[in-house]
Amino acid sequence: MFFLRGALFANLAALFATQGHYDQAKPFIQHALTVLPNNVQATITAVYIDLMVGRSQDAVARLKQCTRVSFVPGRLEVRAS
Structure with missing residues (x-):
């Protein structure tokens, strides 16, 4: 259920973010990451939102x-679950 x-x-956040409504997307992605802290899709959506509002x-x-997600400067790798 969780x-x-x-x-x-996460899906609602992605929908709002792709429409450019970052302020509306933020609470949804925060809830998604609270429930699913290591979900790659939610994390990438949150990263996208952060980048689009200038929070690199x-x-x-x-x-x-x-x-x-493995972070190496200059390179990003996502491991499959």
């Missing part, structure tokens, strides 16, 4: 915190 809720929040340091920090 996974479905997290996935719904937050985006890098978020990538470093996700255990399923």
